[in-house]
Amino acid sequence: MKRFVYADNAATTKVLPEVRDVMMPFFDEVYGNPSSAYSKGTEAASPLMQARETIASLLGAKTTEIFFTASGSEADNWAIKGAAQANAKKGRHIISSKFEHHAVLHALESLERDGFEVTYVDVNKNGVIDPADVEKAIRPDTTLIAIMMANNEIGTIQPIKEIAAIGKAHGVTVFTDAVQAVGNMPVNVKELGVDMLSLSGHKIHAPKGIGVLYIRTGTRCRTLIDGGGQERGRRGGTENVAFAVALAKALEIATARLSDMARVKAMRDRLMNTLLDKIPYAHVNGDTDRRLAGNLNMTFECVEGESLLMWLDASGICASTGSACNSASLEPSHVLLSIGVPVEHAHGSLRFSLSHENTEEDVDHIIQTLPVIVQRLRDMSPLYNSTMARVKE
Amino acid sequence: MYSEKVIDHFTNPRNVGEIADANGVGEVGNAKCGDIMRIYLKIDDNGIITDVKFKTFGCGAAIATSSIATEMIKGKSVSEALTLTNKAVIEALDGLPPVKVHCSVLAEEAVKSAIADYYTRRGEEVPPEAIICDGCCDSCDSCSTHAE
Numbered sequence: 001m002k003r004f005v006y007a008d009n010a011a012t013t014k015v016l017p018e019v020r021d022v023m024m025p026f027f028d029e030v031y032g033n034p035s036s037a038y039s040k041g042t043e044a045a046s047p048l049m050q051a052r053e054t055i056a057s058l059l060g061a062k063t064t065e066i067f068f069t070a071s072g073s074e075a076d077n078w079a080i081k082g083a084a085q086a087n088a089k090k091g092r093h094i095i096s097s098k099f100e101h102h103a104v105l106h107a108l109e110s111l112e113r114d115g116f117e118v119t120y121v122d123v124n125k126n127g128v129i130d131p132a133d134v135e136k137a138i139r140p141d142t143t144l145i146a147i148m149m150a151n152n153e154i155g156t157i158q159p160i161k162e163i164a165a166i167g168k169a170h171g172v173t174v175f176t177d178a179v180q181a182v183g184n185m186p187v188n189v190k191e192l193g194v195d196m197l198s199l200s201g202h203k204i205h206a207p208k209g210i211g212v213l214y215i216r217t218g219t220r221c222r223t224l225i226d227g228g229g230q231e232r233g234r235r236g237g238t239e240n241v242a243f244a245v246a247l248a249k250a251l252e253i254a255t256a257r258l259s260d261m262a263r264v265k266a267m268r269d270r271l272m273n274t275l276l277d278k279i280p281y282a283h284v285n286g287d288t289d290r291r292l293a294g295n296l297n298m299t300f301e302c303v304e305g306e307s308l309l310m311w312l313d314a315s316g317i318c319a320s321t322g323s324a325c326n327s328a329s330l331e332p333s334h335v336l337l338s339i340g341v342p343v344e345h346a347h348g349s350l351r352f353s354l355s356h357e358n359t360e361e362d363v364d365h366i367i368q369t370l371p372v373i374v375q376r377l378r379d380m381s382p383l384y385n386s387t388m389a390r391v392k393e
Numbered sequence: 394m395y396s397e398k399v400i401d402h403f404t405n406p407r408n409v410g411e412i413a414d415a416n417g418v419g420e421v422g423n424a425k426c427g428d429i430m431r432i433y434l435k436i437d438d439n440g441i442i443t444d445v446k447f448k449t450f451g452c453g454a455a456i457a458t459s460s461i462a463t464e465m466i467k468g469k470s471v472s473e474a475l476t477l478t479n480k481a482v483i484e485a486l487d488g489l490p491p492v493k494v495h496c497s498v499l500a501e502e503a504v505k506s507a508i509a510d511y512y513t514r515r516g517e518e519v520p521p522e523a524i525i526c527d528g529c530c531d532s533c534d535s536c537s538t539h540a541e
């Protein structure tokens with residue numbers, strides 16, 4: 001049988017069997033509406049409460065500060081639009097960065113159309129934001145700072161603790177999109193000092209379609225989804241008990257497995273070093289230290305990312321690319337461009353994102369497969385010889 | 394998202410390479426746009442394309458359209474090759490996703506640009522059918538005249 005290697009865990013992850021097992025009873029046994037007063041309802045309400053407690057304690061939050069949403073994107077939209085609107089009388093200026101996820105960037109664009117102003121601070125060539133740049137961008141009318149904790153394409157980790165302290169000193173609400181960070185590094189809202197934080201289930205081996213927004217008590221944030229009084233009146237919609245329970249279980253497992261992250265990092269480093277060694281004209285995009293353990297983003301000059309993905313797919317390997325040819329917009333990755341990667345190199349980028357589920361054999365398979373693919377595509381690339389000659393000069 | 398034909402031409406591209414004594418060479422696209430196609434033609438004294446090779450930097454569709462375009466013009470006369478349209482390339486591949494239509498335009502233009510080079514080298518006037526824009530394929534209005 002052909003080997004299958006799933007190395008795109010930043011895109012989504014598989015649901016772990018233990019996670020699947022805890023949620024199954026909530027479909028056809030414990031199916032009551034948690035808001036119903038009869039016992040069929042309360043039997044669903046208490047697992048929901050437990051899930052909330054588990055998540056709160058793993059994140060260092062209070063139970064009343066955890067709100068379930070239908071996705072990471074919803075949590076991002078809620079935090080940004082909710083905080084901006086709630087503070088609109090005080091000011092209409094927001095600080096964010098150029099390399100946020102589109103859930104954040106497009107929520108900000110929507111606010112800009114409504115008359116809010118956004119300053120997008122630069123990201124340095126290593127993919128890290130300087131807290132001093134954030135502080136410099138603060139104005140009297142600034143009400144919100146929205147900076148991600150770890151980037152989804154290049155995995156670089158941002159100085160959120162420092163940024164949260166700056167926000168606090170200036171009385172500005174700080175929100176961080178921790179969708180990629182949670183489960184891959186320790187995340188504690190009290191230690192970070194942030195006011196709001198988002199996470200998503202499907203990045204940590206829970207199902208797609210569940211997220212959480214942490215809202216610190218006392219943070220002004222307007223409701224995004226009006227409805228029937230669920231989530232303490234702040235987020236309408238009958239609760240997805242099955243997925244909430246699954247998310248709590250997944251977060252529990254992910255937190256326990258943080259101690260094993262060194263193994264994931266060792267696999268990533270071996271993959272990185274071997275590919276750099278075997279493939280000339282290859283670069284790593286983004287800082288190699290301040291980076292999520294499983295993330296590797298590389299550029300292979302003179303080849304295009306989508307054709308790399310197609311060949312990898314033919315060899316049973318799943319990865320992703322920042323090439324324009326792989327996006328409906330035909331725009332190359334805004335993340336790579338934000339850190340100064342030339343457009344030509346963005347087209348030739350490839351992201352591998354490993355998780356605990358990957359093995360050394362997976363890494364071996366990629367190492368055996370990719371150099372051959374790159375060479376095959378370079379052999380038919382009109383850029384290859386001329387570029388190589390230029391480099392040799 | 395791709396037809397079997399596209400996958401076949403991507404994984405087993407026909408006519409990859411260069412022709413040392415080509416008498417018509419054309420290149421379109423640029424690295425910034427993410428695709429470059431270069432086509433080499435060997436045209437005999439009767440105006441028949443006896444050999445054709447290509448080199449392409451680009452996505453799966455760019456490689457597949459280059460490959461099938463070389464097959465479609467090999468053995469044909471120059472004037473026949475000039476009637477190759479991006480629509481015919483798409484049909485021969487059993488379709489392309491809408492965002493990849495521009496790759497078929499590039500393939501048509503790469504052929505035309507190689508033929509234009511052939512006329513130029515002979516000191517002859519380039520026929521109007523062989524004149525193309527040489528920018529990023531979808532950056533100019535001329536592309537709107539092609540099939541979607």
Ligand SMILES: Cc1ncc(COP(=O)(O)O)c(C=O)c1O
Binds near residue numbers: 071
């Ligand atoms: C950094 C980041 N934020 C937000 C999201 C959106 O999460 P979801 O897919 O649950 O809407 C993702 C994942 O795609 C992400 O990587």
